[in-house]
Amino acid sequence: xxxxxxxxxxxxxxxxxxxxxxxxxxTVVAEVADGAQALSEYTSQQPDIVTMDLTMPGMNGAEVTxxxxxxxxxARIIVVSASEEKxxxxxxxxxxxxxxxxxxxxxxxxxxxxxxxxxxQFDQQTYRELIRKVKLAGGIENVLTSNEHxxxxxxxxxxxxxxxxxxxxxxxxxxxxxxxxxxxxxxAFVEYTRCKPDIVTMDLTMQGMSGAEATxxxxxxxxxxxxxxxxxxxxxxxxxxxxxxxxxxxxxxxxxREKIAAVFGNVLRQNxxxxxxxxxxxxxxxxxxxxxxxxxxEYLPPYRITRDDKLTLVEINANLSxxxxxxxxxxxxxx
Numbered sequence: 381x382x383x384x385x386x387x388x389x390x391x392x393x394x395x396x397x398x399x400x401x402x403x404x405x406x407t408v409v410a411e412v413a414d415g416a417q418a419l420s421e422y423t424s425q426q427p428d429i430v431t432m433d434l435t436m437p438g439m440n441g442a443e444v445t446x447x448x449x450x451x452x453x454x455a456r457i458i459v460v461s462a463s464e465e466k467x468x469x470x471x472x473x474x475x476x477x478x479x480x481x482x483x484x485x486x487x488x489x490x491x492x493x494x495x496x497x498x499x500x501q502f503d504q505q506t507y508r509e510l511i512r513k514v515k516l517a518g519g520i521e522n523v524l525t526s527n528e529h530x531x532x533x534x535x536x537x538x539x540x541x542x543x544x545x546x547x548x549x550x551x552x553x554x555x556x557x558x559x560x561x562x563x564x565x566x567x568a569f570v571e572y573t574r575c576k577p578d579i580v581t582m583d584l585t586m587q588g589m590s591g592a593e594a595t596x597x598x599x600x601x602x603x604x605x606x607x608x609x610x611x612x613x614x615x616x617x618x619x620x621x622x623x624x625x626x627x628x629x630x631x632x633x634x635x636x637r638e639k640i641a642a643v644f645g646n647v648l649r650q651n652x653x654x655x656x657x658x659x660x661x662x663x664x665x666x667x668x669x670x671x672x673x674x675x676x677x678e679y680l681p682p683y684r685i686t687r688d689d690k691l692t693l694v695e696i697n698a699n700l701s702x703x704x705x706x707x708x709x710x711x712x713x714x715x
Contacts, residue, residue, distance in 0.1 A: 381405040387418045388433035400487050415439025430457045442472040449476030491641030533559035535577040537568040539586040565589025580607045592622040599626035606647050623661045
């Protein structure tokens with residue numbers, strides 16, 4: 381996760397953006413209200429990322445960007461703007477900003493843009509030449525296409541058509557490509573071999589070959605595979621088993637855009653060390669009885685459906701949301 385400095389003359393925007401960044405797992409190291417203070421704080425804090433408002437009294441965001449880049453050429457600055465400020469955004473990008481967020485600010489935009497910038501192989505001269513060409517053409521939409529998440533290809537593995545559809549929509553909204561889908565472990569191996577995705581989301585409880593077994597089979601043939609297992613909180617032991625077999629990370633249901641964005645970003649950025657991974661999994665395994673797998677461990681699913689020969693029982697918890705209702709409705713139609 382990144383250390384972030386927020387630059388914006390609006391207290392409300394600073395607090396809203398700070399809350400989003402914190403929920404995504406980043407650390408806000410400074411909140412700054414003007415350009416002059418931004419220069420001082422950048423020098424002091426040396427953050428990984430700066431979010432830079434463009435319209436501020438005194439020194440505007442583009443000018444601050446120039447000043448910071450002059451002293452710190454490696455600075456990663458993301459400008460924040462309204463949609464009508466396209467030429468100003470291009471000016472800031474030409475001065476060295478790495479990316480941009482168009483208001484309104486949402487968790488999805490923030491997560492995707494920060495992950496993009498952290499992954500960039502940045503060549504400033506090539507980048508500035510590209511922006512000059514785009515500026516002459518009068519457009520902004522294609523400024524960063526060579527580095528965006530659209531290049532990341534995802535294989536979705538789940539035996540539920542409803543779950544695959546939900547994941548497919550989130551993955552697409554975050555700018556990734558769905559390279560393939562599989563509804564069981566055996567098919568997952570075939571699809572991985574066919575499309576060689578950058579990431580696999582692997583459901584653990586499937587008919588036939590389980591997610592953990594499929595993980596073992598894929599990792600045995602493709603040790604570099606980035607597999608993210610998806611589970612319910614009551615499957616903690618199965619999660620640890622899958623991690624022990626080589627899965628890189630996990631997502632605890634319910635699946636949200638924020639969780640997908642954060643975990644995908646983590647897995648794409650990590651310099652994977654198998655020995656350290658095994659050591660971490662060993663610690664998780666040894667503390668499984670006394671400590672929750674993660675802070676989501678207290679999560680109760682919004683609903684649970686069980687059946688016998690005569691009855692279908694639906695248990696509803698207090699955290700049932702509109703999205704959960706829609707999911708429940710879709711699940712119910714499958715019975």
